Amino acid sequence: MQSFLIRTICLVGWIYMAISPQSVLAQPKGEPITIGEKFEMESSVLEETRPYIIGLPDDYETSGQSYPVLYLLDGDGHFHHTTGTVDFLARNGRMPQMIVVAIPNTTDRTRDLTPPILKADKSRFPTAGGADNMLRFIGEELMPEIEKNYRTSPYRVLIGHSFGGLFAIHAMVHRPELFDALLAISPSLWWDQQQLVEQARTFLLKNPEYEARLYMTMANEGGDMLGGAWKLSAVMEEKAPAGLDWEFRLMDEEDHGSIPHRSTYYGLEKIFEDWKGVDDPLVLYDRGGLEAITAHYERLKNKFQLKDLKVPESLINRLGYQLLANNRTEEAITVFKKNVEDFPKSSNVYDSLGEAYKENGQKEEAVKYYKKSLAINPGNTNAVEMLASMGVDYESEDVKISPKVLQSYVGTYEVNPEMRLSITVDGTRLYGEPNGGGKAELFPMSENRFYLKVDDVQVEFNRNDKREVVSITVYQKGEGIEAKKVK
Template identity: 30%
Template sequence: MQKIQGAPEAIVVAIESKNRTWDLTPTVNQDPRGPVGQGGGADGFLNFIEKELISYIDDNYRTHDFKMISGGSIGGLFVLHAMQSQPFLFDAHFAYSPAVWWADRTTAKRVKKFLTNNKTYKSYLYMNMGNESGEMREVYEDLLSFMKSNQPEGMRFVNQAFPDVPHGLTSAAGQFNAYHNLFFPIEMPTIKVTNGVQSIIEYYAKVSHQRGKIIAPPEMVVNRIAYEFFQRRELETAVALFKYNLKTYPNHTYAYGGLADVYQSMNKREEAHSLIKSALTLLKPGDEAYEYYKNMDAELADDNKDKATF
C-alpha cells in the first residue's frame, strides 16, 4: 500500500507479554466460561504504552503524531478499552474478534456509555468477527448494533463479517480492509467531492495529518476531478475546481487549459482565449501540448474576430 501511495510508511511495534490475560483485560473475570479470577491489568498496561513505550519510539525513531492500535480476541477487547478510556491516545483502533463477553460484558457496557456521552468523536474504528458462536457472538452483535445506531459524528466505523474464518485468523483476514479504509489515498476519488473545493481542502488536510507532512492536492488529480464534473455538465462546480487549480498551480499549463475548455463550452470565448494565451507564455515550440494550445489559440482568435466583425 505504501509503495503505491495508498498508505504512509509505518513503524510496527509488537509487544510481547509475559501475562497476556492480565495485561489485556481491564477487569477481573468471574464468568465460569473463562479463566475465573484472572485479568484486570489493562489500565497499567495502557499507562506503560502511553508513558514509556510511545516516548521510547518517538525518541529513537522517525515518527510523527499519528498512531494506531491493533489487537485480536482479548487484544481486541484491550483496543476497545483503550478507545473508551483514552479516546485520543490513538488515531485509529483495530479490534479483531474482540472478546467483549469478558467479565460480565464490562467493556461492552463502557463502550456503549462512551458513545452515548460523546456525540462527536473524530477517530477510526475497525471491527470484525469470524465463525465464533455463542456468548462471544451474541455480545459482539449486540455491541455492533448499538454502534451502528449511536455512531458519533466524525467517527469512521468499518465492520466486517467472515463466516468461514476461525477465531485465530480474523486479524489476518481483516488487516487489508482495516488499513485500506483507514488511509486516504493521495489520489482523491471523485466520489469524495461532495462540497466542491472545500471537499478537496478538507480531504488533503486529512491526508497530510496521516502522513505527517503537508500534502497539496496534486494538479493532475484536481484537473481530473474538475473534468469529470465538466463532463456531467455541473459547470459551476467545474469552474470553481479549475479556478482553484489555477490559483494553486499558476505555472501549470493544464490548469489554464481546463478552465478554458469550460469557458469555451459556455460560449465565454474571450475568457477562454485569454487563458490559452496565458498558457502559451509558459510553453515553447517542441514542448508537450504546445501545438494543441497553439491551434486552440488560433481557433479562438478566429472566433473572436468573427464575433467582433459581426
C-alpha cells in the same frame, strides 16, 4: 534507535539454498522490494526495549503531505497484509493513504494486551493485566516518537485481533482520547467474566458527547467469544451516543486465524466510508460550481483532520477538459485558473490554461501560459507544438555548462537507503540514474538546474557556503524532494 530493513523473503529460494546451491547461484539477481523499516526504542513505562515497524505511503518522500496513522497490534503477524490493504484501498479512492505503525509482541503478549483481572481466577494468567501500561507506552512514548519523526495528521486508527481486539475495546473505554477509530477483530470479551462489557456500558452512559468509529467482527467461534461480542453489541445498541458510529459483523465463513484480513479490509472501508472522491466532477460542478467541489474536500479535510488536503490537480484538470469538450470554454478558463492558483509550480496547469485560451481565440494569453509551462518544464513538447501551430517559434535557451561544473555534480545522492540517484557525466552530457530505473539525460535550464525531456521532472543541484555540491532537489509537478550527496 536502531533500524532494520524489512524485505520480502523468497521461502522457496531459501529452501533450495540449503539443498542445491548451484540452482540458486544460477538465478538472476533481483531488486529487493522494501515494504517497511523496523526500529527499536527503550520504554521507561514497560521497562524493556520495544520494536516497532513503520510502513510509509509510496508517495511519502515526494508529497510533503501529512498522513493519518494506523497503529497495529500483533504487528509482526499482520504488518504485511495490512499495509497491502491500506495501499489497495487508498489507490482505489476508498480511504486516504496512511502511515502504518505495527507494534510487535515481545516476551509476554498476554501481559501487554489484557486488562486487569477483577473477578476471574488469576492463576490461569498470572502475568496478565498490563493493558493500561501498554496504553501508556503507546500514548506517552510511541506516539510522540512517531509524531516527531514523521509527518502525521491527528487522525489515528487502532487495529487489534483476539486479545488485541479486547485491548482495542479497553482503549476506547479507558483512553478514549487516543484513537478516532477502532477495529476490534474477534475480541476476547470473555476475559474476566466480561467485565469490560460492563465497563463499556458505564463509559457510554457517562460520555454522551463521545465521538469515534468502531467496527467489530467475530469469526465462527461460538461460546463465550461470540457471547461477549453479542453482549457488547446489545450495549452499543442501547447506550451508544449519537457521535459513536459503530457496526458489528459476524463472519461465519471465517475462523479465529483467518478473520483478520477480511476484517481489516471491511473495517477500513467502514471507518472511511465518507472518504469518497468525485466520480464525475462535471456533475458536481453543475450542481454547485467550483464551490461544491471545494466544499466536498473541505468536509473530508475537517472530518479526518487532514490539514494538507486540497482538491486534486488532476480532478480540476479533468473538469476543465470536460467543459472544453462541451464548448463551455469561458468556464473552462475559470476552472483552469483555479489550478494555477492552487498549484503554481506545476507545468501542466499552465499548459492546460494555455490550451483553453487557444480554444477561445485568445492567442496572446495562450502564448503567455504555454511559455510559463515551458519555463517550468522545457521538456513539454506539447507546448512547443501548440506555440508552433500559432506561428510562434520557441527555442529554449542554449545553456552551456563547463566540464568542471558538470564534474562537480557527479556522485550518488540519497533520499533514504532504498532511494538513490546516481549522477554521471559523458563528455558534455549529464545523466541521472535512479536505483532500479533507467538512465536518462539531464538537460540544462541554468547552471544548477536541469530537466528531463521524457517527463515533467527537474533536478536542482545545491551547494553549501564553500561552493561544494551537497544535495539535489528533484521536482515533479512542482513538488520537491531533497537527496543528500553521499559519495
